[in-house]
Amino acid sequence: MRVEFHLARRYLVGVGRRTHVATVTLISFIGLTLGVLALIVVLALLEGFQSGIRSELVARTAHARIEPREGRRLADPAELASLLQAKLPDAEIVQTVRGTCLVESGGDAVPASLVGRSDVSEAAIDRILAVRLAVASGDDVEVISARLRLTPMGPLPVRARVHLNAVQAPEPGRESGSLIVPLATAQRILWGGDVVEAITLRDPADPWRLGRRVRDLLVKTRPDVRVAGLEELHRPLLLALTLERVMIFAAVGLMLVVAALNLLCNVAMLAAEKRRDLAVLAGLGLAPARLRRLFLVMGTCIGAAAATVGTVIGATLAVGLDRTGALPLPRGVFVVSAVPFSVSPVTVAVVIAFALGLSVLVSWLPARAVARREPAEGLRYE
Amino acid sequence: MSDAATMVRMRGVVKGYGDGATRVEVLRGLDLDVRAGELLAVVGPSGVGKSTLLHVVGLLDRPEAGTLELEGARVTDASVNDRASLRNRLIGFVFQHHHLLDELTALDNVALPLRIAGWSSRRARQRAAELLDRVGLSERRDHFPDQLSGGEQQRVAVARALSMRPRLLLADEPTGNLDTANSRLLFELVRELHLLEGLTSIIVTHNEEMARRCDRVVGLVPGGGRTDHVREV
Numbered sequence: 001m002r003v004e005f006h007l008a009r010r011y012l013v014g015v016g017r018r019t020h021v022a023t024v025t026l027i028s029f030i031g032l033t034l035g036v037l038a039l040i041v042v043l044a045l046l047e048g049f050q051s052g053i054r055s056e057l058v059a060r061t062a063h064a065r066i067e068p069r070e071g072r073r074l075a076d077p078a079e080l081a082s083l084l085q086a087k088l089p090d091a092e093i094v095q096t097v098r099g100t101c102l103v104e105s106g107g108d109a110v111p112a113s114l115v116g117r118s119d120v121s122e123a124a125i126d127r128i129l130a131v132r133l134a135v136a137s138g139d140d141v142e143v144i145s146a147r148l149r150l151t152p153m154g155p156l157p158v159r160a161r162v163h164l165n166a167v168q169a170p171e172p173g174r175e176s177g178s179l180i181v182p183l184a185t186a187q188r189i190l191w192g193g194d195v196v197e198a199i200t201l202r203d204p205a206d207p208w209r210l211g212r213r214v215r216d217l218l219v220k221t222r223p224d225v226r227v228a229g230l231e232e233l234h235r236p237l238l239l240a241l242t243l244e245r246v247m248i249f250a251a252v253g254l255m256l257v258v259a260a261l262n263l264l265c266n267v268a269m270l271a272a273e274k275r276r277d278l279a280v281l282a283g284l285g286l287a288p289a290r291l292r293r294l295f296l297v298m299g300t301c302i303g304a305a306a307a308t309v310g311t312v313i314g315a316t317l318a319v320g321l322d323r324t325g326a327l328p329l330p331r332g333v334f335v336v337s338a339v340p341f342s343v344s345p346v347t348v349a350v351v352i353a354f355a356l357g358l359s360v361l362v363s364w365l366p367a368r369a370v371a372r373r374e375p376a377e378g379l380r381y382e
Numbered sequence: 383m384s385d386a387a388t389m390v391r392m393r394g395v396v397k398g399y400g401d402g403a404t405r406v407e408v409l410r411g412l413d414l415d416v417r418a419g420e421l422l423a424v425v426g427p428s429g430v431g432k433s434t435l436l437h438v439v440g441l442l443d444r445p446e447a448g449t450l451e452l453e454g455a456r457v458t459d460a461s462v463n464d465r466a467s468l469r470n471r472l473i474g475f476v477f478q479h480h481h482l483l484d485e486l487t488a489l490d491n492v493a494l495p496l497r498i499a500g501w502s503s504r505r506a507r508q509r510a511a512e513l514l515d516r517v518g519l520s521e522r523r524d525h526f527p528d529q530l531s532g533g534e535q536q537r538v539a540v541a542r543a544l545s546m547r548p549r550l551l552l553a554d555e556p557t558g559n560l561d562t563a564n565s566r567l568l569f570e571l572v573r574e575l576h577l578l579e580g581l582t583s584i585i586v587t588h589n590e591e592m593a594r595r596c597d598r599v600v601g602l603v604p605g606g607g608r609t610d611h612v613r614e615v
Contacts, residue, residue, distance in 0.1 A: 003497040010485040280481045283442055284495045284542075285470020287463045375469075376434075376443035379477070 008297040028266040029306050035256035036310025036355050042252045043347045044318035048340030050241050056172050062200035063207040064214045065228045077196035087217050092202040094119045099190040104142040105133040113178040116186020122165035129177030130167045139164050145189045160189050264362035267299050271366040279378025288371035299363020307355040315343045389582040390416035395448035397434050408434045421576050423593035424586045426602035432586040433554050440473050440552045441465040474543030478555035480535035482527040489523040492541045513541040533564035551583040
């Protein structure tokens with residue numbers, strides 16, 4: 001193997017006045033380096049934005065949700081909440097109800113979600129609904145439920161006046177507007193009794209595995225409930241993020257494929273130009289498998305060098321742009337103030353593996369052709 | 383039957399190029415024996431198959447029919463790896479064009495067969511330095527082929543051919559590109575090494591003077607026939 005490395009180095013680096021191959025090699029190297037660099041930077045940019053979205057999900061939504069398998073009423077919610085609190089002392093456990101209602105203020109009524117939570121003692125309105133109704137903290141709104149109650153004048157919708165104590169950011173992914181009230185208030189408006197529809201849990205220390213832990217806890221004791229973790233709760237969004245990553249990788253990866261095709265031309269040209277040398281090497285006893293390996297070593301060396309340099313430059317660039325905030329974003333439109341970059345080790349490993357795999361593949365084709373020739377063919381060619 | 387004293391035995395060897403109407407049959411049922419220790423000259427007009435004969439004997443090419451034995455062992459159907467191993471261990475080649483690798487120094491070119499055989503770089507370069515000293519090129523060891531004269535290039539090629547201490551030396555018009563003085567010097571060098579190393583050597587040449595100084599001369603004639611001219615040494 002050492003002689004293959006020795007020869008590959010001599011061929012690729014170029015010695016004395018033999019710089020033709022070295023020049024073409026340099027062009028292939030630059031192409032692959034740029035491909036790797038572009039892929040690293042673009043994926044770091046995507047990862048930066050996506051990790052921001054995932055952080056938002058973790059910070060502002062439930063990490064697990066327990067619902068009844070049938071119907072909307074959760075049986076024995078207090079007992080279930082106590083059990084969970086005992087088994088998961090670090091988790092925040094909230095009993096909830098949710099329904100649709102009309103929220104009225106100043107003669108305008110708009111449909112909204114009414115959310116009742118056991119951890120809330122004062123009502124809050126989200127920013128979307130507050131803008132639609134032109135209300136602020138300290139105002140009162142009228143909530144009109146779809147539930148009817150019998151009165152001497154016939155069935156009328158249940159109404160309740162709610163005093164707003166806060167305006168808060170909307171839940172990620174919800175655009176209808178929400179009114180968040182204490183659980184008892186919501187139960188009275190939506191159900192007329194102490195019904196709990198779901199229990200939500202949060203554990204900031206281990207958000208992505210909380211669903212599985214809860215499921216494991218309840219699998220035997222509470223077959224009447226269904227548990228969804230973060231991934232199930234936000235499956236469409238997370239799937240869209242994954243799909244976006246794959247599509248961007250495929251699109252920018254094409255650049256790397258084009259660079260690899262250039263490498264193929266380079267190695268094939270080297271095989272043609274060095275046909276006599278290869279015949280001589282075979283004549284001196286280098287077996288076909290080792291001739292093939294010589295070309296694989298050359299292609300892999302170019303790919304490895306390009307992957308290393310491209311990764312180092314790309315990662316440095318991405319980290320530098322992230323830390324310096326050199327690409328600012330308009331305030332009020334994005335949550336973050338500058339374009340975020342996040343270099344993930346897994347992404348880097350995938351890009352390097354992709355670049356190396358392509359290099360080996362494109363080197364293997366001419367290597368195969370070289371190894372099949374009888375040495376005399378190369379000498380006759382001369 | 384082969385015997386131990388026969389280094390090369392060819393029987394009914396056929397080799398041609400091309401297909402159908404464009405096919406040219408260069409060797410047509412060639413028989414040839416070369417005794418161990420013999421210095422054999424192969425002569426004949428251009429295109430008669432001298433180089434093809436050398437390529438077949440040197441396992442650089444496969445005959446289409448017939449058998450080839452080296453040191454009594456049939457090698458006609460040997461695997462590609464066995465053929466490569468035999469070329470490395472048993473056979474040394476000197477070509478008309480020196481065929482040195484341009485990217486390697488004289489020393490590295492001579493060390494190349496040893497590196498292929500798995501020798502360490504240090505040992506291979508040590509042995510290569512000894513050989514370059516023997517062919518009078520110790521001062522030129524770090525020069526690249528294009529920094530050497532034609533005669534020096536061929537001497538490096540001879541040193542490379544002998545680096546693995548082969549038992550069979552094949553030289554394809556080794557003096558074809560050299561002037562008279564250098565041709566004579568190179569032939570004397572090959573002849574001396576042939577005797578000192580106890581080689582069996584086959585030299586393809588157009589040089590009649592050189593052929594006359596060999597143990598035996600084989601003349602190839604167009605059409606694949608053969609006439610032997612054996613001369614007392």
